[in-house]
Amino acid sequence: MATSVNGFSKLTKEEKIAWLASHHFKNKGTGIEILKQYWNSDIKLQRLHDEFIENTISNFYLPLGIAPNFLINGKYHTIPMAIEESSVVAAAGNAAKFWQKRGGFKTEILGTEKVGQVHFLYPGDTDKLNRFFEQVKPKLFEATQEITENMKKRNGGITSIILSDKTEDLKHYFQLHCTFETRDAMGANFINSCLETIAKTFEFEIRNSDAFNPDEKEIQIVMSILSNYVPNCRVRASVSCNVDELNADKGMDPLDFAQKFVRAVDIANIEPHRAVTHNKGIMNGIDAVVLATGNDFRAIEAGAHAYAAKDGRYKSLSQASIKDGVFTFSLELPLALGTVGGLTNLHPLVKLSLEILEKPSAEELMQIVATAGLAQNFAAIRSLITEGIQKGHMKMHLLNILNHLGATPEQKKYFTSYFKNKTVSHNEVIAQFNALKEKDDAQVPK
Numbered sequence: 009m010a011t012s013v014n015g016f017s018k019l020t021k022e023e024k025i026a027w028l029a030s031h032h033f034k035n036k037g038t039g040i041e042i043l044k045q046y047w048n049s050d051i052k053l054q055r056l057h058d059e060f061i062e063n064t065i066s067n068f069y070l071p072l073g074i075a076p077n078f079l080i081n082g083k084y085h086t087i088p089m090a091i092e093e094s095s096v097v098a099a100a101g102n103a104a105k106f107w108q109k110r111g112g113f114k115t116e117i118l119g120t121e122k123v124g125q126v127h128f129l130y131p132g133d134t135d136k137l138n139r140f141f142e143q144v145k146p147k148l149f150e151a152t153q154e155i156t157e158n159m160k161k162r163n164g165g166i167t168s169i170i171l172s173d174k175t176e177d178l179k180h181y182f183q184l185h186c187t188f189e190t191r192d193a194m195g196a197n198f199i200n201s202c203l204e205t206i207a208k209t210f211e212f213e214i215r216n217s218d219a220f221n222p223d224e225k226e227i228q229i230v231m232s233i234l235s236n237y238v239p240n241c242r243v244r245a246s247v248s249c250n251v252d253e254l255n256a257d258k259g260m261d262p263l264d265f266a267q268k269f270v271r272a273v274d275i276a277n278i279e280p281h282r283a284v285t286h287n288k289g290i291m292n293g294i295d296a297v298v299l300a301t302g303n304d305f306r307a308i309e310a311g312a313h314a315y316a317a318k319d320g321r322y323k324s325l326s327q328a329s330i331k332d333g334v335f336t337f338s339l340e341l342p343l344a345l346g347t348v349g350g351l352t353n354l355h356p357l358v359k360l361s362l363e364i365l366e367k368p369s370a371e372e373l374m375q376i377v378a379t380a381g382l383a384q385n386f387a388a389i390r391s392l393i394t395e396g397i398q399k400g401h402m403k404m405h406l407l408n409i410l411n412h413l414g415a416t417p418e419q420k421k422y423f424t425s426y427f428k429n430k431t432v433s434h435n436e437v438i439a440q441f442n443a444l445k446e447k448d449d450a451q452v453p454k
């Protein structure tokens with residue numbers, strides 16, 4: 009049973025596991041065995057993973073899959089995806105194959121600007137603050153010189169600092185709204201370091217200025233932190249072909265397919281319940297590549313959903329249209345990604361994933377990730393408007409059900425073939441599995 013514990017982080021790994029086992033595991037031996045089963049036999053490698061976070065007790069596996077055949081701007085890419093959901097990699101691979109015969113994916117970077125803010129309270133005259141800010145601004149840049157020196161050599165750094173008056177929304181609330189270029193880094197640590205220095209300098213300058221009265225000098229820096237909402241760090245991915253090339257779905261006229269597809273996206277644009285699931289499908293592709301490349305999927309998720317709601321209503325991140333007989337499907341979203349920093353140079357599988365992607369720059373990775381999202385969305389909508397999502401999904405889920413039932417490799421082979429042209433449902437798999445078991449049991453000589 010859960011109970012309070014003091015100094016848990018100071019215990020050794022073995023002690024942490026022993027505490028956990030005695031408080032939480034019904035069968036201590038089995039619980040400990042499972043945790044240790046997932047330890048890496050290479051002690052150095054395990055230590056590396058242990059040190060990623062606090063209180064590590066084991067490793068948590070996700071499958072790393074490969075989706076090949078992605079033709080992006082005329083160049084082939086093999087995309088690594090880390091994800092547990094059965095049908096995602098298969099769907100990405102199918103969409104890649106579909107579009108490689110129809111011109112492939114086109115992508116473009118629409119911006120790379122990152123954002124960070126110093127949030128502070130100032131209980132004084134706004135005009136005075138504005139005038140003071142313009143005077144002190146060069147000092148704010150100067151103060152960060154040491155931190156930004158190397159980034160400037162890469163053509164990055166702080167690109168602007170703006171004083172923003174938010175007092176209409178919250179009493180005395182102002183911001184220093186800063187923008188950054190962080191090149192191949194996601195930039196969180198770089199931005200936060202810059203912001204904290206800017207905040208300290210700003211506070212010091214106000215407190216030591218003759219322009220303010222004692223009350224006005226009492227500014228309060230509430231916090232200095234990057235924003236994961238980066239609408240100007242954005243990428244676009246698209247596919248297009250003549251409507252009559254959309255002939256891959258037997259039994260559906262290409263124009264009917266294209267029109268139904270556009271209608272499905274239109275629905276996601278005006279109906280938030282559908283939009284959330286629609287965008288979740290996009291994030292299936294996006295998160296899988298983001299994770300495989302060691303990027304921060306929480307940051308990406310938060311930013312993408314905020315962007316989906318930028319017009320005051322939560323909408324589809326993708327758009328579809330038919331114009332002059334040409335079908336176009338596109339996705340636009342903010343993606344602050346890094347190919348240096350964070351886990352990228354540490355996690356051996358992340359390094360390998362980046363090698364599979366031929367060591368992309370952050371901008372190249374943005375384009376690859378957006379493509380994976382668009383491919384996933386195409387595959388999902390295509391299934392939804394034709395055979396339904398469950399057919400393909402349950403086919404992939406079949407192995408999970410069989411594994412749950414403890415099927416042998418022979419049984420898995422038998423059922424994969426048995427369900428090839430049949431509808432997979434949880435109940436039907438169990439019924440067929442039990443029937444086969446009964447038949448096999450009956451054949452065992454008593």
Ligand code: NAD
Nearest residue numbers: 190191192193194195196197198304307346348349350351
């Ligand atoms: P990082 O701290 O590892 O720094 C990357 C550094 O690499 C740069 O600052 C730069 O000095 C160096 N560098 C070398 N070559 C470069 C190149 N070509 N382009 C740019 N920089 C180059 O990583 P980071 O990107 O500052 O931060 C990312 C990490 O911060 C992630 O792990 C993320 O999870 C974490 N984080 C996120 C948040 C958030 O999203 N809210 C907050 C805090 C921390």
